[in-house]
Amino acid sequence: MASIIPNFRLRRLQPLTKFRSTLPPLHLHRSSSSIALPVASSSYEDSEEPQSNTNTLSTTTSTTAIEEPHRKNKSKKPKPFFPKRGETLELVCESLAFKGKGLCKVEETGYVVMCDRALPGERFVGRVTRKKNNYSEVTKVKTLSPHRDMVEAPCEYALQCGGCRTQNLLYEAQVKAKEEQVRDLVIHVGKFSYKDPEFENVMKPIVPCDTQFHYRNKMEFSFGPKRWLPKEQLADKSEDANVFSLGLHAPGFFDKVLNVDKCFLQSEPANKVLAAVQDCWRNPELGLSPYDCRSHTGFLKHLTIRSGRDVETREPQLMVNFVTSSYKPELLKPLVDKLAVFPEVVSIMNNINTAVGNTSVGEQEYTLYGKATITEILRELAFEISANSFFQTNAHQAEILYKLVEDCAGLKGDGSEIVLDLFCGTGTIGLTLAKKVKHVYGYEVVPEAIADARRNAKLNGVHNATFIQGDLNKISESFGNDFQKPDIVISDPNRPGMHTNLIKYLLKLKAPRIVYVSCNPATCARDLDLLCHGSVEQKLQGCYRLKSIQPVDMFPHTPHIECVCLLELC
Ligand SMILES: C[S@@+](CC[C@H](N)C(=O)[O-])C[C@H]1O[C@@H](n2cnc3c(N)ncnc32)[C@H](O)[C@@H]1O
Structure with missing residues (x-):
């Protein structure tokens, strides 16, 4: 050394x-x-x-x-x-x-x-x-x-x-x-300290996940022109780095892909699909090239495999989504033919992403085989999910998460309450509560997710839910004028947490109860501080009391942590 x-x-x-x-x-x-x-x-x-x-x-x-x-x-x-x-x-x-x-x-x-x-x-x-x-x-x-x-x-x-x-x-x-x-x-x-005996019970023990492998219903693999190899393999030349790669990004590298033949986090049928693609995509006769995010050349960008279940039979369903830099369905045909024979594959999609970045959401979307959505069942409701909509990636643990949300919401069950479901995705949380309340209003930025939420409401016979597309980071003074004052706010932002404008709105709205679902405890803690303690610099006056915070392990083996927090108006 x-x-x-x-x-x-x-x-x-x-x-x-x-x-x-x-x-x-x-x-x-x-x-x-x-x-x-x-x-x-x-x-x-x-x-x-x-x-x-x-x-x-x-x-x-x-x-x-x-x-x-x-x-x-x-x-x-x-x-x-x-x-x-x-x-x-x-x-x-x-x-x-x-x-x-x-x-x-x-x-x-x-x-x-x-x-x-x-x-x-x-x-x-x-x-x-x-x-x-x-x-x-x-x-x-x-x-x-x-x-x-x-x-x-x-x-x-x-x-x-x-x-x-x-x-x-x-x-x-x-x-x-x-x-x-x-x-x-x-x-x-x-900034919650230890001197208030009331708070002894606020921190609830984490809910572990009883399925620690094969729990993810969505995996995104990337294509790359070269393989990322660990130093030892590079040194002993046991593997050639100059071979096309399909797999997961090496930690911290947007341009380096570790080739993987299977992933223990996704389901076995999804692994069979990955293996089938791995088996043939490098064949020179197919003329397929991986996208090179340095030179911005090449065709195949990402392969996303989503798993769900048939609503009737509860058998597994798969959606395969090829994200490519241009629309050339003839190039994908051999892969589509190979995957379409799998009984679980009910949807093969092609998202066209012409941007130079590494994102997998396409500007255009084409159905190459089967349907444009797959289904999943959550709390006995059916959900149709399209390629670019958010859906809880651990459906099994989402059942537990949503039950906790419902418990925190403390609904009267008499159909008198209004629920505001912020960052509603495909409407899953709001729809699971809808039958017990007067009305659900859901807000979400992704148009496809809103379309899914509306379709999901119909599919489940829910007629008291309104889903609105909009960016919650850009709300204006008039936000909230078009719906009744909510009794319960559910807020489930993605990792950056809530924008200050939204926190300002919530502090002005003063709903009796907020259930904050978070996938990032750091931004969650920051937002709880603002909602409870306010901020002199940001001219915010906190008016909530943190009643409970319950961590839930949705993603074993990864650093991610989900939390359900209950806040009550002081
Ligand atoms: C963690 S997911 C929660 C979705 C849903 N509550 C669920 O349980 O499936 C966060 C959602 O917030 C949406 N989102 C992200 N940024 C947003 C914004 N600025 N305005 C509105 N929605 C946003 C995402 O598209 C995503 O659907």
């Missing part, structure tokens, strides 16, 4: 539980914590939906978990310490933080180091790759002693692909880490 490994920086290995017990319990007072911390990016590697939210976070979960012990010993100032790029450090990972990165500290200095794929309790050697103002990023060079909850990842790609970051961590430890992450964010970003 070129660099020295300074032993004095070795942090003593503490059992995770002991370390965590230094955190105070969660309470309702504002915390005064104002440590400058890494700022969360709102761009996520697998962000699925458009959003133009400009809100930013001042803090993230990344380092919050470790700041608390400092408060215990304020007199002991951390020594100044700034590692150089390329320097190697011996470290112990203390917890999992934002995006599932391991959060590590350098002993005695308190200096924060983030490392991808480091697991809590793992002792390892890391090399500094990036320096930020108050923390550095390292890559793991070598594990010295693994975390006691380390397990063998079943998937051969788990350690390389950008999807599963924690497949090699015992599932129980994964959910524990997620629960702690939410707790830390609520305290530090949400």
